[in-house]
Amino acid sequence: MAGISLQNVVKNYGRLEVVHGINLEIDHNEFVVLVGPSGCGKSTTLRMIAGLEDISDGDISIGDRVVNDLPPRKRNVSMVFQNYALYPHMNVRENLGFGLKIAGQSKEAVEQRVQEAADILGLSELLERIPAELSGGQRQRVAMGRAIVRHPEAFLFDEPLSNLDAKLRVQMRTEIKKLHNKVRTTVVYVTHDQVEAMTLADRIVVMKDGYIEQVGTPMEVFNHPVNTFVASFIGSPPMNLIPATITSGQVEFRDATKIPVPSRLAGSVSDGQEVIFGIRPDDLTPIGHGIHEARETTDIDLTVDLAELLGTETLLYTTFVGQEVQGKMFDPRDVTPGETLTFRLSLDKAHIFDAASGQSVRRH
Amino acid sequence: MNREMKKRLRAAGLWVTTFVLMVIMCVPGLWVVLSAFRPNREILAKPPIWVPEDLTLNNFGKIFGFGAEQVAIPVLSYFWNSMVIALTSTVIALIIGMAGGYAFARFRFRFKNAWFLGLMLFRAVPGIALSLPVFMLWSRLGLIDTQMGLIIVYVSLNVPFTIWLIDGFFRQIPMSLSEAAQVDGCTRWQAFWKIEFPLARSGIAAAGVFAFLTSWNEFALASQLTRSTDSKTLPVGLMDFTAQFTIDWAGMCAMAVIIIVPALILTFLVQKHLIAGLTFGGVKG
Numbered sequence: 001m002a003g004i005s006l007q008n009v010v011k012n013y014g015r016l017e018v019v020h021g022i023n024l025e026i027d028h029n030e031f032v033v034l035v036g037p038s039g040c041g042k043s044t045t046l047r048m049i050a051g052l053e054d055i056s057d058g059d060i061s062i063g064d065r066v067v068n069d070l071p072p073r074k075r076n077v078s079m080v081f082q083n084y085a086l087y088p089h090m091n092v093r094e095n096l097g098f099g100l101k102i103a104g105q106s107k108e109a110v111e112q113r114v115q116e117a118a119d120i121l122g123l124s125e126l127l128e129r130i131p132a133e134l135s136g137g138q139r140q141r142v143a144m145g146r147a148i149v150r151h152p153e154a155f156l157f158d159e160p161l162s163n164l165d166a167k168l169r170v171q172m173r174t175e176i177k178k179l180h181n182k183v184r185t186t187v188v189y190v191t192h193d194q195v196e197a198m199t200l201a202d203r204i205v206v207m208k209d210g211y212i213e214q215v216g217t218p219m220e221v222f223n224h225p226v227n228t229f230v231a232s233f234i235g236s237p238p239m240n241l242i243p244a245t246i247t248s249g250q251v252e253f254r255d256a257t258k259i260p261v262p263s264r265l266a267g268s269v270s271d272g273q274e275v276i277f278g279i280r281p282d283d284l285t286p287i288g289h290g291i292h293e294a295r296e297t298t299d300i301d302l303t304v305d306l307a308e309l310l311g312t313e314t315l316l317y318t319t320f321v322g323q324e325v326q327g328k329m330f331d332p333r334d335v336t337p338g339e340t341l342t343f344r345l346s347l348d349k350a351h352i353f354d355a356a357s358g359q360s361v362r363r364h
Numbered sequence: 365m366n367r368e369m370k371k372r373l374r375a376a377g378l379w380v381t382t383f384v385l386m387v388i389m390c391v392p393g394l395w396v397v398l399s400a401f402r403p404n405r406e407i408l409a410k411p412p413i414w415v416p417e418d419l420t421l422n423n424f425g426k427i428f429g430f431g432a433e434q435v436a437i438p439v440l441s442y443f444w445n446s447m448v449i450a451l452t453s454t455v456i457a458l459i460i461g462m463a464g465g466y467a468f469a470r471f472r473f474r475f476k477n478a479w480f481l482g483l484m485l486f487r488a489v490p491g492i493a494l495s496l497p498v499f500m501l502w503s504r505l506g507l508i509d510t511q512m513g514l515i516i517v518y519v520s521l522n523v524p525f526t527i528w529l530i531d532g533f534f535r536q537i538p539m540s541l542s543e544a545a546q547v548d549g550c551t552r553w554q555a556f557w558k559i560e561f562p563l564a565r566s567g568i569a570a571a572g573v574f575a576f577l578t579s580w581n582e583f584a585l586a587s588q589l590t591r592s593t594d595s596k597t598l599p600v601g602l603m604d605f606t607a608q609f610t611i612d613w614a615g616m617c618a619m620a621v622i623i624i625v626p627a628l629i630l631t632f633l634v635q636k637h638l639i640a641g642l643t644f645g646g647v648k649g
Contacts, residue, residue, distance in 0.1 A: 052543050072546040079547045085540035089562050099548035102558075146548070156547075 002063030002153045003028045003186060004049060009058035011044050011210075019044055019210045021058065031180055031187045035197040036207035037233070042190045043158055045207070049188060050156050051075050062153055073102075078147035079156040082163065084139045086131040092118075092142050093127040099150045117149040120182060137168050144179060154186040161196065173199060194234050198222065206230050228358045231278050231351060237315065239278045240325045243355060246273045251352070253277075253321045259298045262347040268361040269352060275361070278351035281315065284327035286341040291330045294346035302327070302343050307335040316341075397624075399617035400424070407613045423618035439619060441593040442601035446623075449511050449597060450579040453518035457575045460519070461526025462568060466556070468527065469534035487524040491517075492584045499588055509591040517585055522575040529574070533567025534560065569634045580627055598623045 004026040011019035019041040026032045034042040047053040049060060051072035059066055067075050078099070086095050096117055097110040105113075118124045121141045131139055140160065147155050160176070161169045177200055180187055191197055197204050198218045206213045206221060206229075214226045225231035225239075232238045244251045246269045250258045261269060269275065282291060287299065302318040302325070314332035318325050327343055329335065352361045399407050401419045427439045467473070468480060498517060499508070507513030537560055545555035561568075583599040590596045598619065605616040 050543075050547055052546070071551070072543070073549045073551065075547075077547065079544065081540045081544060083538060083540055085538065085544035087541060087545070087559055098545070098558075102549040102554065146544075150548070 003030070004154060004188065005059075005061045006045070006049075007059045007061075009045070009048060009060060010056045011041070011048060011053065012056045017056075017210065019048075022207075022210075022212050024205060024212065024215065026186060026188060029184045029186055031189065031200060031202045032205060033189045033191060033197040033201035033203075034205045034207055035191055035194055035233075036213075038192055039209075040207040041210040042192075042205075042207050046079075046156050046158055046188060046190045049075075049154075050077055050079050076150075076152050077154045077156055078150055078152040079158065080143045080147050080160045082159040084131075084143040084160075084163075086139055086142055086146075088131050091128050091130050092123060092134070092145075095131070095142055096123075096127075096145050096149050099146065103150075113149050113151075117145040120148065120179070121145045136164050137172060140164065140172055141175075144176070148179070148183050148185075152185070154188060157187065157189040159191055160189075161191070162193075176200060195236065198234070204234070206233060208233075224360070224362065225278075225351065226360050228276055228278070228353050231353070231360075235280060237281050237326050239280045239351070240284065241353075242277045242279075242321055242323065242325065244275055244277045246271055246275060251275070251277050255321050257300065257321070259300070259345065260296075260347065261352070262350050263296060264348065265350075265352050265361060274355035276353040276355050276358070278353060279345060280349065281326040281328045283346040283349040284325070284343050285346075286316070286327070286329050287344050289329040289331055289333075290344060290346070291328075292346075294344070294348055296347040297344050298347055299342050299344050301340055303340045304335055304337055306337055318343075396617050396620050399613060400621040401618075402614060404612065404614045407617075423614045424622075427615060427618055427622075437601065437604045437615070437619075438593045439598075439601065439622065442596050442598045443622065445511060445590075445593075445595055446580060446597040446599075447626075449514045449518065449595075450576050452511075453515045453522065453579045454572055454576040456515070456519045457522035457526045458568060458572050460523050461530045461571055461575075462561075464523070464527035465530030465532075466534050466560075468531040470539070483524040483527060487528075491521055491582075495585055495588045498585070502589060508589055509595050511595050513589050514579075514586060514595060514597070517589065518575075518579040518582065521582075522578055525578075526571040526575055529571040530564065530567055533564040537563050573631055573634055576630060577627055580623070 004024075006022055006024040008021045008023060009019060010017065010021050022041075022045065024032075034045060036042050044053060048055050049062075051067065051070060051074075055068055060068055062075055062077065087098065090098065093114055096114045100110045100113055114127075115124070118127060121144060123138075123141055123145055126134065126138060126142075131142070134142065143160070157176070161172055164172060173196060176189075180200075189196075189200060201218055203215060204218055204221045205215050208229055214221055214230045216224070221230060221234050225234060228241055232241060242253060244253045246252070246261065247258070248271060249261055249266065251261055252258050283294070285291070300320075302316075302320060304316050304318055305324075306317040307329075308315040308317070309332070312330070312332075314329040314335060316327040316329055316335065318327060335341070353359060354361055398416060400423055401421070402416050403418055403420060403422065406413050406416065406418055427437060468476065502508050502513050507516070541559050541563070542552070542555045545559045546552060550558060581599060582597075586597050586600045587603070590600055602616055602619055602623075605612040605619070
């Protein structure tokens with residue numbers, strides 16, 4: 001078992017560069033999730049680690065071996081594909097044992113390892129079935145079984161849950177997490193779903209357009225997004241981002257509304273600076289319907305355009321400075337559209353980004 | 365006339381049409397098979413004898429050189445030539461077809477579409493249109509009246525088709541299966557033979573049957589390029605039954621049956637492979 005290291009890894013297809021020199025250190029037994037919108041290079045990065053794509057420049061090491069020019073079979077990793085890629089003409093037992101058989105293991109050894117993997121994943125009853133006779137969740141489990149049976153140095157997951165329906169996706173997400181707890185191994189997991197990223201990862205790598213935007217634990221990425229892209233991509237519903245200007249130590253919005261600059265950020269902004277003010281819906285709540293006691297708050301009146309009931313909370317859509325801003329009401333009461341409420345804004349949870357660069361003004 | 369009657373009449377009309385069409389299609393074949401077991405005089409009788417009165421194996425006997433009557437036609441040589449030429453050209457066309465089909469399905473290369481279009485256009489040219497240039501070329505090369513000469517011609521006739529058909533089957537197999545096998549420890553070559561080949565088997569079998577039948581049944585080019593027992597195939601051999609003034613219909617029909625039977629047997633043997641459908645299920649359902 002081993003960590004994975006990417007140094008200045010570049011990928012281009014002809015003249016088109018899709019991954020621009022990324023650096024990433026993945027620790028032994030760490031669960032790292034690459035997340036980003038489609039076309040951000042996350043799958044390409046994973047396939048480069050697997051050896052299914054050549055790297056155009058840079059180095060990839062697994063353990064202490066540089067694997068740049070090794071074919072997939074010599075990298076000792078296993079991979080779960082988006083469409084599972086089970087071999088349709090083999091039954092579950094043969095699918096699980098295929099890699100071991102290719103490696104020339106004895107029949108007894110293969111049988112024992114297959115049984116062991118089948119036990120972990122609850123597949124023992126299904127060993128004689130062919131993939132066409134399995135449900136989506138079962139196929140998913142077989143794909144994972146095929147990955148663990150070889151005891152590889154790392155598991156690579158390429159959007160493994162995106163073909164499942166919503167309920168099964170949540171269930172399998174939990175199973176993957178449990179599996180990782182049982183079979184401690186380095187995992188690189190690609191997804192476009194930020195909820196999967198948040199729930200599964202030890203560390204999240206947010207990618208966009210072939211660059212790494214931010215690397216951090218889920219809470220770091222959630223609480224301290226380094227730029228507006230990460231701020232809007234991680235978290236659901238997304239953070240409200242409202243353009244403003246800093247004037248005499250206050251945040252002044254386009255409609256001349258002023259609120260104080262959060263005290264922890266006061267030293268990081270200067271008068272006249274064009275900024276983007278960020279606040280998550282969770283931190284913009286009608287008075288008396290918040291979720292935590294903020295130390296530093298300010299109140300603004302907003303008119304509710306639409307209320308979405310989610311049960312334990314209600315999503316409130318309002319208009320502020322000509323743009324849609326979402327707030328949340330915990331422990332909700334009935335709200336009618338058109339009603340004006342006083343919202344309490346938790347300043348200690350607010351973010352300020354430089355408008356020109358999109359970067360957080362918070363010093364790192 | 366009420367609606368029920370109309371419906372019945374239409375159904376009856378359909379059945380009659382179907383029957384007539386089937387008769388038109390089947391009778392010549394049946395007639396050939398039947399005539400193979402009848403003496404010449406019964407075949408040529410006027411008015412025709414519809415229901416056979418005298419069934420005999422004599423026609424086959426005289427072809428194969430036993431029995432009272434004999435015809436001097438080396439059917440065994442023709443059969444041998446046909447087998448060698450059809451099987452060899454089919455195997456070669458399949459090997460090229462698999463390599464080509466795989467390449468078209470899996471790899472990106474320059475002028476890929478132009479190549480493919482070229483192959484299809486080649487397929488559109490009737491073989492007989494090429495017979496004169498081929499004849500001249502083959503005579504210079506000394507390939508006239510050789511098995512090799514016909515094998516080359518049939519391979520080139522069949523390759524565009526086998527590539528096209530096999531390409532389609534490989535396309536249906538997701539790339540990720542081969543990738544999964546490679547991550548699982550296979551070389552690309554192993555991944556091909558252990559995963560992709562078994563899944564494309566039905567397509568390859570179908571391509572093989574079509575290629576074999578094309579070679580087995582081809583007459584026009586074979587009649588130009590063959591002369592003797594060295595290379596004459598069965599369809600060309602049929603012509604041996606026509607003399608200047610007479611045609612031995614019974615012998616000809618017996619030989620036609622000999623041509624038909626292996627083709628039928630082959631098609632029957634591989635028919636289960638012709639039914640595709642194994643591919644799906646391993647990927648998302």
